[in-house]
Amino acid sequence: MSYSPRLLSLLQGIGAAEGDRLTVSSDGRELSGVLIPHNEFSHPDVLVLKMKSGYNVGVLVTPSTNVTVAVKGEVRERVPRPLSNGKGLPQVAVLSTGGTIASYVDYRTGAVHPALSAGDLLATVPEIADICDVRAEAVYSIFSENMTVENWQQLAGVAADRLNSGVEGVIVPHGTDTMSYTAAALSFMLGDIPRPVVVVGAQRSSDRPSSDAYTNLLSAARFITASDAAEVLVLMHETSSDISAAVHRATKVRKMHTSRRDAFQSINAPPVARMDFGGSIDYLAPYRRKSDVKVVPRLEMEKDVSLVQFYPGMSPSVFESILSKSRGMVIAGSGLGHVSSELIGPIRRAVAGGTVVVMTSQCLHGSVNLNVYATGRDLLSAGVVPGGDMLPETAYVKLMWVLGQTNDAEEAGKMMAADLRGEITDRRAMQ
Amino acid sequence: MSYSPRLLSLLQGIGAAEGDRLTVSSDGRELSGVLIPHNEFSHPDVLVLKMKSGYNVGVLVTPSTNVTVAVKGEVRERVPRPLSNGKGLPQVAVLSTGGTIASYVDYRTGAVHPALSAGDLLATVPEIADICDVRAEAVYSIFSENMTVENWQQLAGVAADRLNSGVEGVIVPHGTDTMSYTAAALSFMLGDIPRPVVVVGAQRSSDRPSSDAYTNLLSAARFITASDAAEVLVLMHETSSDISAAVHRATKVRKMHTSRRDAFQSINAPPVARMDFGGSIDYLAPYRRKSDVKVVPRLEMEKDVSLVQFYPGMSPSVFESILSKSRGMVIAGSGLGHVSSELIGPIRRAVAGGTVVVMTSQCLHGSVNLNVYATGRDLLSAGVVPGGDMLPETAYVKLMWVLGQTNDAEEAGKMMAADLRGEITDRRAMQ
Numbered sequence: 001m002s003y004s005p006r007l008l009s010l011l012q013g014i015g016a017a018e019g020d021r022l023t024v025s026s027d028g029r030e031l032s033g034v035l036i037p038h039n040e041f042s043h044p045d046v047l048v049l050k051m052k053s054g055y056n057v058g059v060l061v062t063p064s065t066n067v068t069v070a071v072k073g074e075v076r077e078r079v080p081r082p083l084s085n086g087k088g089l090p091q092v093a094v095l096s097t098g099g100t101i102a103s104y105v106d107y108r109t110g111a112v113h114p115a116l117s118a119g120d121l122l123a124t125v126p127e128i129a130d131i132c133d134v135r136a137e138a139v140y141s142i143f144s145e146n147m148t149v150e151n152w153q154q155l156a157g158v159a160a161d162r163l164n165s166g167v168e169g170v171i172v173p174h175g176t177d178t179m180s181y182t183a184a185a186l187s188f189m190l191g192d193i194p195r196p197v198v199v200v201g202a203q204r205s206s207d208r209p210s211s212d213a214y215t216n217l218l219s220a221a222r223f224i225t226a227s228d229a230a231e232v233l234v235l236m237h238e239t240s241s242d243i244s245a246a247v248h249r250a251t252k253v254r255k256m257h258t259s260r261r262d263a264f265q266s267i268n269a270p271p272v273a274r275m276d277f278g279g280s281i282d283y284l285a286p287y288r289r290k291s292d293v294k295v296v297p298r299l300e301m302e303k304d305v306s307l308v309q310f311y312p313g314m315s316p317s318v319f320e321s322i323l324s325k326s327r328g329m330v331i332a333g334s335g336l337g338h339v340s341s342e343l344i345g346p347i348r349r350a351v352a353g354g355t356v357v358v359m360t361s362q363c364l365h366g367s368v369n370l371n372v373y374a375t376g377r378d379l380l381s382a383g384v385v386p387g388g389d390m391l392p393e394t395a396y397v398k399l400m401w402v403l404g405q406t407n408d409a410e411e412a413g414k415m416m417a418a419d420l421r422g423e424i425t426d427r428r429a430m431q
Numbered sequence: 432m433s434y435s436p437r438l439l440s441l442l443q444g445i446g447a448a449e450g451d452r453l454t455v456s457s458d459g460r461e462l463s464g465v466l467i468p469h470n471e472f473s474h475p476d477v478l479v480l481k482m483k484s485g486y487n488v489g490v491l492v493t494p495s496t497n498v499t500v501a502v503k504g505e506v507r508e509r510v511p512r513p514l515s516n517g518k519g520l521p522q523v524a525v526l527s528t529g530g531t532i533a534s535y536v537d538y539r540t541g542a543v544h545p546a547l548s549a550g551d552l553l554a555t556v557p558e559i560a561d562i563c564d565v566r567a568e569a570v571y572s573i574f575s576e577n578m579t580v581e582n583w584q585q586l587a588g589v590a591a592d593r594l595n596s597g598v599e600g601v602i603v604p605h606g607t608d609t610m611s612y613t614a615a616a617l618s619f620m621l622g623d624i625p626r627p628v629v630v631v632g633a634q635r636s637s638d639r640p641s642s643d644a645y646t647n648l649l650s651a652a653r654f655i656t657a658s659d660a661a662e663v664l665v666l667m668h669e670t671s672s673d674i675s676a677a678v679h680r681a682t683k684v685r686k687m688h689t690s691r692r693d694a695f696q697s698i699n700a701p702p703v704a705r706m707d708f709g710g711s712i713d714y715l716a717p718y719r720r721k722s723d724v725k726v727v728p729r730l731e732m733e734k735d736v737s738l739v740q741f742y743p744g745m746s747p748s749v750f751e752s753i754l755s756k757s758r759g760m761v762i763a764g765s766g767l768g769h770v771s772s773e774l775i776g777p778i779r780r781a782v783a784g785g786t787v788v789v790m791t792s793q794c795l796h797g798s799v800n801l802n803v804y805a806t807g808r809d810l811l812s813a814g815v816v817p818g819g820d821m822l823p824e825t826a827y828v829k830l831m832w833v834l835g836q837t838n839d840a841e842e843a844g845k846m847m848a849a850d851l852r853g854e855i856t857d858r859r860a861m862q
Binding site: 255340373 | 580609612771792797
């Protein structure tokens with residue numbers, strides 16, 4: 001979409017061109033930034049300015065907005081620079097999936113749509129071409145709440161192909177709603193990988209002043225090329241300031257705030273690393289190193305798995321009906337991993353019938369321990385597998401994957417209790 | 432249960448009596464404390480010592496343990512002191528319900544049982560009689576994961592009676608697993624109250640060295656007598672150190688760790704107050720003051736309410752079958768309050784049929800906002816009630832209560848969206 005006739009004539013009237021520094025003032029608020037090309041999805045009355053911070057800011061120009069040229073031709077080359085100038089640099093595959101990081105605001109309705117192509121997405125971060133040779137492709141473009149098992153399988157398959165073709169790493173821009181579920185799924189499906197897969201999101205769309213899309217994408221590229229880590233990781237803002245990114249292990253991270261940019265938190269483990277936006281990396285935990293291993297993805301997943309939070313007053317009949325439709329169930333129990341006594345009979349019967357039931361805690365922090373209280377011991381004797389300090393969501397994804405690998409409930413239970421991808425960090429509770 | 436013959440003869444041999452300071456050493460570890468009466472549920476080889484910190488420590492005396500009398504008759508009166516010496520002090524009702532705070536370790540099995548009577552419980556905190564005239568009674572003795580709607584109703588009924596009879600406050604010792612659910616239920620059922628109801632728990636049983644039962648109970652009594660606050664509150668350790676208690680609003684608190692003593696955290700709001708164990712109180716938020724209002728409890732609750740966490744891969748048929756059995760459902764959606772598109776049809780049909788569906792976020796922190804993304808707008812148009820920054824668990828308890836007060840779904844929706852007991856603190860997202 002191009003500029004509106006009004007904005008086009010305003011820009012022509014003041015002689016503004018791409019690369020010029022403009023000053024825009026409205027309602028006593030003044031912004032200064034370099035004019036970059038209008039996004040095809042932006043409102044026709046929006047100017048996009050690149051700020052000194054690197055952020056792209058979309059500014060709605062109304063009849064009362066004052067726009068002047070502050071510096072003519074401050075940036076000489078075209079902004080954004082073409083992405084093909086990264087030849088000779090390490091290759092990084094960008095597999096976009098949709099979500100806020102690739103979204104734009106529809107200024108007619110105020111709603112956000114997932115629509116930027118992989119190329120559009122990268123055009124908002126031209127500096128990425130100085131770091132790596134980007135190979136961008138859109139695997140799909142959906143909001144992450146609509147992600148399915150098939151989406152995970154397709155994404156893992158493409159990521160495995162790209163890793164095996166020798167890229168230095170894979171960036172997966174993803175909606176934040178279910179980003180940690182997808183990251184965990186990639187981690188279990190891909191197994192040993194030679195180079196990192198960095199899942200990255202944004203809490204604010206890229207045409208908003210406070211967007212974290214730019215720094216998170218750029219930091220992912222920097223991390224892949226500068227680090228020797230080779231795991232599935234989630235990279236997001238570490239704090240609400242624009243200082244650093246936290247690089248989380250895929251199986252230990254959870255979205256813990258609806259809107260803050262530092263919403264993602266490692267639970268029961270430190271992040272793998274902190275990377276400041278200048279590029280320096282502090283490692284906070286042990287991690288797997290880059291290698292020449294070939295990826296042998298194992299994509300099979302059992303879909304009849306449920307994740308159920310226990311609460312007082314939960315209906316035993318509703319609970320048993322969910323259980324009867326599940327080959328596996330992860331319970332987010334109370335405290336150390338409890339449910340009410342009346343649910344233990346249904347669990348015992350389901351386990352006897354071959355269903356795998358795994359206990360985690362709705363507290364999220366800390367480990368389950370089924371040896372302390374009578375209820376826990378009853379659950380153990382009913383055949384419940386204690387999930388240690390696994391997040392309920394990670395245990396859910398893992399159980400789908402485990403039941404895709406084996407039909408044997410006992411073997412599945414052993415796999416659930418074993419630490420396969422760093423998902424269980426407190427070994428004490430598993431003994 | 433009395434001492435074992437071996438321990439009894441050891442104590443007699445060294446001339447040890449209650450009130451003496453003993454030194455106990457074993458495996459290079461040495462403890463010093465005043466001998467207090469043996470708990471009837473303790474192992475016959477356990478000595479119970481009161482430490483300088485006020486904690487009661489149970490010490491298992493094995494044949495290799497060395498026990499000596501350090502100070503004869505350090506405490507002259509019998510320990511614990513009789514509780515009836517509080518006459519003239521403000522009356523406080525203690526309504527015990529079971530849980531770790533009233534539990535003991537069965538040293539044969541290592542398991543913890545909920546069994547201390549209200550009197551036994553208070554005997555571990557003799558200092559409470561210097562603060563108030565305690566009227567202790569056991570309403571029931573169960574682990575809190577077995578708490579039912581009927582338990583909440585019975586407890587609220589007794590609490591209302593005691594408040595109306597003029598006590599200065601009510602202490603409810605409670606298991607921590609579902610303590611925040613019960614506290615929220617009391618808050619909705621009791622409404623306007625003249626004096627505080629302080630729900631208090633322990634993460635470690637009272638015969639363990641690190642028990643928080645002692646300080647939490649004592650702090651609850653101090654808070655009731657020293658503060659002018661009159662709400663349903665949850666009082667637990669503020670940090671993992673023995674420095675202070677946090678006093679949380681019942682509707683904003685959640686157990687966020689399986690085992691730490693500072694497991695309880697106010698979410699989306701500061702605690703109402705911080706009280707250091709010396710007794711001084713810092714108020715951190717506005718609160719309702721003590722008054723002469725009569726409590727008019729409203730105990731009716733609808734049981735056919737469910738709490739469901741959304742996750743990718745959730746089966747629409749399982750979801751719809753839960754919905755079909757529910758007069759109300761609270762969804763812990765992803766991010767700002769989302770579910771996959773395929774669940775929106777079932778929600779629309781259920782709402783059209785009179786089911787009340789309320790959206791909260793599994794992120795826990797932050798508010799839902801159904802106006803940002805297309806999915807949220809679709810949910811709004813399907814008739815979902817946005818839950819603001821309410822905790823999913825609080826919204827679940829509230830919905831049971833609201834549907835107990837009205838059969839009208841529209842009226843119920845309005846009540847869910849209104850802040851009734853401080854459960855919604857972010858008004859912006861509700862507009």
